[in-house]
Amino acid sequence: MFEKKTYVRRRDLLKKHVGSGLILFLGNCESPMNYKANVYPFRQDSSFLYFFGLDSPGLAAVLDVDENREILFGDDIGIEEIIWMGPQPKMKARAARVGIKETLAFGTFDGVVKAALKKRRPVHFLPPYRADISEKIGDITGIPARKVRSKSSEGLIRAVVEQRSLKSDEEIGEIEEALEITYPMYMAALEMARPGRFEREVTGAMEGIMRSLGGAFAFPPIVTINGHIFHNTFSGNALKKGRMLVADCGAESSLHYACDITRSIPVGGRFNRRQRDIYEIVLEAQLTAIAAMKPGVRFRDIHLKAARTIAGGLKDLGLMKGDLDAAVERGAHALFFPHGLGHQLGLDVHDMENLGETHVGYNANIKRSEQFGLAYLRMAKELRPGHVMTVEPGVYFIPALFDDWRKKKKHTEFINYDKAETFLDFGGIRIEDDVLVVDKGRRVLGRPIPKTVKDVENAAS
Numbered sequence: 001m002f003e004k005k006t007y008v009r010r011r012d013l014l015k016k017h018v019g020s021g022l023i024l025f026l027g028n029c030e031s032p033m034n035y036k037a038n039v040y041p042f043r044q045d046s047s048f049l050y051f052f053g054l055d056s057p058g059l060a061a062v063l064d065v066d067e068n069r070e071i072l073f074g075d076d077i078g079i080e081e082i083i084w085m086g087p088q089p090k091m092k093a094r095a096a097r098v099g100i101k102e103t104l105a106f107g108t109f110d111g112v113v114k115a116a117l118k119k120r121r122p123v124h125f126l127p128p129y130r131a132d133i134s135e136k137i138g139d140i141t142g143i144p145a146r147k148v149r150s151k152s153s154e155g156l157i158r159a160v161v162e163q164r165s166l167k168s169d170e171e172i173g174e175i176e177e178a179l180e181i182t183y184p185m186y187m188a189a190l191e192m193a194r195p196g197r198f199e200r201e202v203t204g205a206m207e208g209i210m211r212s213l214g215g216a217f218a219f220p221p222i223v224t225i226n227g228h229i230f231h232n233t234f235s236g237n238a239l240k241k242g243r244m245l246v247a248d249c250g251a252e253s254s255l256h257y258a259c260d261i262t263r264s265i266p267v268g269g270r271f272n273r274r275q276r277d278i279y280e281i282v283l284e285a286q287l288t289a290i291a292a293m294k295p296g297v298r299f300r301d302i303h304l305k306a307a308r309t310i311a312g313g314l315k316d317l318g319l320m321k322g323d324l325d326a327a328v329e330r331g332a333h334a335l336f337f338p339h340g341l342g343h344q345l346g347l348d349v350h351d352m353e354n355l356g357e358t359h360v361g362y363n364a365n366i367k368r369s370e371q372f373g374l375a376y377l378r379m380a381k382e383l384r385p386g387h388v389m390t391v392e393p394g395v396y397f398i399p400a401l402f403d404d405w406r407k408k409k410k411h412t413e414f415i416n417y418d419k420a421e422t423f424l425d426f427g428g429i430r431i432e433d434d435v436l437v438v439d440k441g442r443r444v445l446g447r448p449i450p451k452t453v454k455d456v457e458n459a460a461s
Helices: 005-020 046-052 079-085 093-098 105-118 131-141 152-165 168-190 197-213 273-292 301-316 324-330 357-361 399-408 417-421 453-460
Strands: 024-025 032-033 059-063 068-075 102-106 223-224 245-250 261-265 388-391 395-398 429-430 433-438 441-444
Touching: 005 024, 005 046, 005 079, 005 152, 005 357, 024 131, 024 245, 046 059, 046 152, 059 105, 068 093, 068 105, 068 168, 093 131, 102 105, 105 131, 105 357, 152 357, 168 261, 168 433, 168 453, 197 223, 197 245, 197 433, 223 357, 245 417, 261 429, 273 301, 273 388, 273 395, 273 429, 273 433, 301 324, 324 429, 399 417
Parallel strands: 068 102
Antiparallel strands: 024 059, 059 068, 223 245, 245 261, 388 433, 395 429, 433 441
């Protein structure tokens, strides 16, 4: 937990931005896997963590902007709970740790909110992403649960996005703690990518290292020889020489700040000619994108710079052709690079995605494209000091997408389909690092994990 003054300052700034009314925060509850007492690992809501720092279930909070009251709702545990859980701090003590003086029983939360609604006072809440929270807000407000998300407060969303987007030094420290846990995970993966092993063996070794260092996965790990399937969490394939092992995962810090790293490793530790050619294109695109990052530059423009680099490399290999600027403008490169360059990183691996990508990555001056590929860019607006971005270009050969585009004769003036067809057994390659925008440029966070061809081969040998 950060110092008390951090949470006090965050709440004071939020109240100032919102201006009036009540601001509601519902912490997460435990979720049963298959019966009530057998629960999934608990993960607190990220915005609740950001403003209140308390990492346990059964909590809610109200910020009364007009009366400058801050109320934490929760219950002290009794002897039966102590038998199973051990002694726990009292609510008053927990509230004091984050600078809150007033506590009430959890069951009184509904009445406090309903009293404000009865007086027609503004009541603000963030869009829920869990059914139990939607139902809770619906019960209190009278809004049907299916409509609760659409009735969330746009002003509150904008205020929270503004605060959470730019990371403080202490938050950067947490992300770097997560990266320090992740570094040995990847060093182990580099050594283990050998023919005959299974993906699950690599995943298990990475998780074991992570757990031993006190971490947890920030998102379900992707460790696969089928790197062209972006969110492939299946891990039952045997590693085979001639394939690339794509490992995309990252740990959380003790305060739940995420990191997100991807490395693509040749099974057996040595790149063949075809793998090296594609890998060097992806690496050049990533390094070009990172070098372009600085305050005032739109991340969309950096994405397009990476796409142009990829298109150029693919043209050199005979996979693309024609006017490359026109090819990128019209989206022809998206056959090989159909996702966005990266996303914001923080308490969520896709930071604040539950608040809506449009609020997080776009604004009145830059709208989301409808073009295939570019439409998936999660962050497009200008970079500012304190933004932490993932930078993760890739090149993929997706048989279903290839067949669809070839059948429709899409972008035939830019794509050499006959040549590209010879790569349909390749899979994909992605390289990803986490980058902080600073006053005069950028800084790649964490200890360098091997990513040049030479360094990957040396580490994997």
